[in-house]
Amino acid sequence: MKKISSQNVLENILWVINPYLLLLCIFIGKLNVGPWLSWIGQWHPVVLHFPIVLGLCISLYIFVNYKPILQEPVEQKLFTLHALLASLVALFGIFISKGGNYDKNILLIHQWGGLAISYLAWLVVLVPKAYFMARPLFRKLFGIGYVLVIIIFTHKGGQLTHGKDALSLPKNVNNQTIINKPDSLITVYEKAVQPILINKCVTCHGGDKIKGDLQLTSIELIKKGGKHGNQLLERIHLSLNDEKHMPPVDNKQLTKEELAIITKWMQLGGDLNKTLKALDKKDSLFILASQYIAPNFNKATEQPNLDAYNSNYVSVQYDFHGASTINVNFFQGSFYKTAYLEKLNKIKDQIITLNMQNMPLQKKDVDIINGFSNLEKLNLNYTKLKIEDIQGLTSLKKLKSLSLAGMIIDNNKLESIIKPGNIQKIQLWANGLFKKDLNSLITKYPSIAFTVGDNLEDSVMKLNKPSIQQDSTIITDNVIVPIKHFLNGVTIKYTIDDSEPDSLNSPTYTAPLKLNKNTTVKTKVFKKGWLSSDVVQKTFYKSSLSADTIILLTQPDPKYMGKGGNTIIDHELGEMNFGNGKWLGYSKTNMEFIMQFKNPTQLNEVIFNSLINTGSYIFPIQSIQVEASLDGKTYKALQSMDYSAISKAYTKETNINQVQSFTIKIDKSAAYPFYKFTLRNLKQIPTWHPGKGTPAWIFVDEVFFN
């Protein structure tokens, strides 16, 4: 059995720990560190100095030539110890990194740099000494390189704990701190301008970097400008996509307020000693600057889990990932409880938008809302509150937008909710306010954008048509015809005697109509404050008899043959679309067919429902001829009708697309089992039509007979 030497053990540990380290580095995002590991992590800053010092010594040792100083086993042990320490420190570093709030970019460099150091240290152990000895140049380079790697990457670690300026040369920066002075003494520069510059500009212009020779650390330097002169105002006002825009696109941008503060202050001459107090209280710079609170970037934002606040009726969400600000929406007013709102008290300082539209709110709810002191946007549309109730909203100093649509507001009291300087937008709609009073408010508060909406109550508009909700137009026995209109409070008038419906004389629709004979229903709706609708009409045909068979003597065009002969007696009416398979269409021939009854039947009236669409070359039927037979072989003429006058009246201006019925009455007829019909089409379309000379189409669906 081979003796296990301590050297072997240490080397084996390296073989375990280094791949492990690599793995952790790759999947660091998924790593969860418990309390014990994070305690181990705390040792990182303690232990790290040993491998650094050792590493520097080893570099020097390798660089110079390590033969004469140490014996080989000692040397090897030292290298191994160094490698082990380096790896352990890196490991601790990974654990500690999960616990704190560090600059992500620096951390990333430090993390992989630490890994590189561990692996380089391991390399020294793995690669035989003779290899180094044989290559002096490589040896020297390695020595220098290793020193540089150690210095650069461990310095990143220093920056993480001691700030970006760790170990940088002392700088000539005045007043880098935000000053706490009472408002009576503080200057505009100290109160607002300087904090803005410090937060958003001096990292590049004044701190460790001085880009474009511009320093924004003192008023003289600001006025002096950079290598392009003083372009401060110009650059911050460029559009974001302009290359010269400042701050650069990827950096934190100036807010609208900050932009205004700098602009106004510079316009005043950039006076360093101008105190806030010396400004006019109504001056916009005073308003902006006195409200300005520099964002505190160092303080880690607290982000409690919001699951407990969310329910089916309340949605509570962070503005975005990493934000501490919260948006709240309430839904389904019928389930609203004040308790839902009370529950939000724990996070009330973080809530910036609150949407309570359609919630049945009361005064007590308003009191709770009044505690949400950082609220910027409040939606109280249709909340059933009264103006008196919301007068209590006195603590919402940061409120920018308030929506009060649907709230009944007394003109005199509206002004009481407007606190100058706070609100920027107010949405008031359908509030029963007179335009005149609103206008005076709008002129009185020019800084507030009022959206009053269109009040169209008084504008006169035309009603849309009612709908006759009976698809079938064929009356076999009787038919129920409902008429519907969707607007509340309309009066539906109708006629069944072919007269035009009017608001006075025509009957008012109350219940569905019951029809049992050929009827044209005409209907129209009326309402006060509206123009009456167009007339809607629909004709219902009585078809008391039904034929048993239809035998088509001429075949319809293959494209428009429906379901064959039965198409015209299936009680399904063809609609305006002639290609829907419910029509029989003829153009090359007349339409000829035989209608057969099992028992001889007397016909008094036959109605052909036909389509006319001149744009599609579909013209009226020219004539209808009826013949009858007892045996189905010899027919005798009964009646014929000529309709050619209809299409003769058409001119170039004609553009008809409608369904029309052609009725033929048969006098004094006997009962026959066989009837033969011939429907003639127009053989030559007149010259005014683009299809002149070609035969016109006829389209027929449904034949009714009584």
Added chain:
Amino acid sequence: MKEFIEHGLNQNRRKFLSKLSLGIGGMALGSLMIPGIFDASNEEDLFNNVLPHFAPKAKRVIYLFQNGAPSQLDLFDYKPMLQKMHGQDLPASIRGGQRLTGMTANQTKFPLAGTRFNFTQNQNTGAYFSETIPHIASISDDLCIIRSLYTEAINHDPALTFFQTGAQVGNRPSMGSWISYGLGSENKNLPAFTVLLSKGKGNGQGVYSKLWNNGFLDSIHQGVQFSSGEEPVKYLSDPEFIDRTDKRKMLDELADLNQESYKEIGDPEIVTKIQQYELAYRMQMEVPEVTSLQNEPESIVKMYGPDCLLPGTYAANCLLARKLSESGVRFVQLYHQGWDGHNNLPNELIGQCKDVDQPSAALIKDLKQRGLLDETLVIWGGEFGRTNYCQGALTKDNYGRDHHPRCFTIWMAGGGVKPGVYGETDDFGYNINTLPVHVHDFHATVLHLMGVDHEKFTFKHLGRRYRLTDVAGNVVKEIIS
């Protein structure tokens, strides 16, 4: 000396393997500490928790899709040059040999067709509007009009699919599904993505459910179609003899059974099914409240036009879109068919505008007067534009226009866009002069407005990561306020 070095470097296989086993041991130790390390879905969960990436300007989207492609030259992109050269051939230098559809590729002539309509100009923004859309013109101070959109597809279905899913073949998730997946629903009682359809009288093109499909995303993110009529969501209401407590009990039992079979089989669709039943149960309460238009005040009815009470009309859908959106639906997708004016375009256009103009403008005004416009992004536009030359017979006041993917106009309002006119086409309205905006750019911008970085928002499927913008797309910063 050389041999000496080589000897040192000679790791024999046994030694290497034995050392390696230690390394693998180290790895194994690592995997114990990171439980989800080999779990592929974990990564998606991880990013899911970090949306939105930054502060969103828009919380909800209403997309008024004008299906069939409205003619930009007769609505927004005014080109006096075309009127001057009415009937003359399109110069070959302008066309530049670019492809045409099969419908006009065989035409021997390409006579330019100037618009028949008069245009008015907004003095503040410089935007032009044709006389057919007076209501939209009246809200032009709120509109961000982009005249330089372009797409890759030249026919309806691929172009529509491209606009909705970011790809021309129909197997990717729709935009609304992506939003639903990334941001979820605000209101737990309604789906995050809903779809409303309507049809104008003009020449129409079909819309298919693949346009609001969830693709490879979980099927809970599929668009829920609200149909016209008595029952807006099909099969939602219970049979008469089931009351809500019974239903609750049944769903609980069913969920238990489903959970068991999920444990056994592990198909994520089973979990989806449970969620869908739950959502449907909660929708039973909320949907009737949201979809009932009867309680809208009369001035709202007048604003959208009285057709808004007629289920299935564009006006009704606009009103419904507002109600759904204010109730927390993230993405409301409307489609209005009938813009495909290959012939008789001016007359069809008048009819289409009559349906669309007033309700579209009313929706913007309505959102604004409720204080919701600045958090709701409204988008209005088709899948491509129409040609500057005439398809078929050209007369003084009648013409047709073919498909034109190289430039067209859409507009947006609210939700963080900057009102104004962006992009410019050439004098012929054929090519883009400035600020070309590709469909991918459009998607990237919409996601950006919702607080989502389109490059980080991915889903891993069949071994690769997919984005709505695939591997392209730049945020159009110019239009962001």
